[in-house]
Amino acid sequence: MLTVGRIAARTGLSPKAVRLYESNGLIDPPERTAAGYRTYTDEAVPVLRFIRQAQALGLSLKEIKEILDLQRRGEQPCAHVTDLLDQHLADIDRRIADLQALRTTLQHARAQAEEAADRGENALVCHIIENTRSEP
Numbered sequence: 001m002l003t004v005g006r007i008a009a010r011t012g013l014s015p016k017a018v019r020l021y022e023s024n025g026l027i028d029p030p031e032r033t034a035a036g037y038r039t040y041t042d043e044a045v046p047v048l049r050f051i052r053q054a055q056a057l058g059l060s061l062k063e064i065k066e067i068l069d070l071q072r073r074g075e076q077p078c079a080h081v082t083d084l085l086d087q088h089l090a091d092i093d094r095r096i097a098d099l100q101a102l103r104t105t106l107q108h109a110r111a112q113a114e115e116a117a118d119r120g121e122n123a124l125v126c127h128i129i130e131n132t133r134s135e136p
Contacts, residue, residue: 001031001039011048018048026051026065058088 004015011018021027022038027047030038047068054064063084070077 007040
């Protein structure tokens with residue numbers, strides 16, 4: 001039997017993370033000693049490692065629970081995981097496009113500000129912001 005500290009050390013997690021995963025239903029509730037200490041079996045170790053690895057891929061605890069629930073029902077969750085990863089990739093692509101658009105806007109604003117300063121134009125507060133057009 002493993003205490004929360006020992007299982008955390010074996011899986012590279014913090015004890016707080018192990019307790020969080022338990023409270024969110026990602027791992028089965030452990031047995032308790034007479035003193036109330038959690039005691040885990042070795043079977044929890046690969047599940048906790050899986051959770052850690054899934055989080056490293058950017059999956060949320062809710063998504064990880066969905067995957068684990070599929071597996072616990074005897075279903076193969078890999079198709080679901082592929083769909084989740086595709087969704088995450090699409091989200092990343094959208095964020096990259098948004099950041100590139102913001103970068104272009106900032107570069108344009110910076111160039112306009114420099115031109116305005118070269119012409120000696122005054123601004124109410126700051127012509128960098130005042131002369132920048134925001135895209136809807």
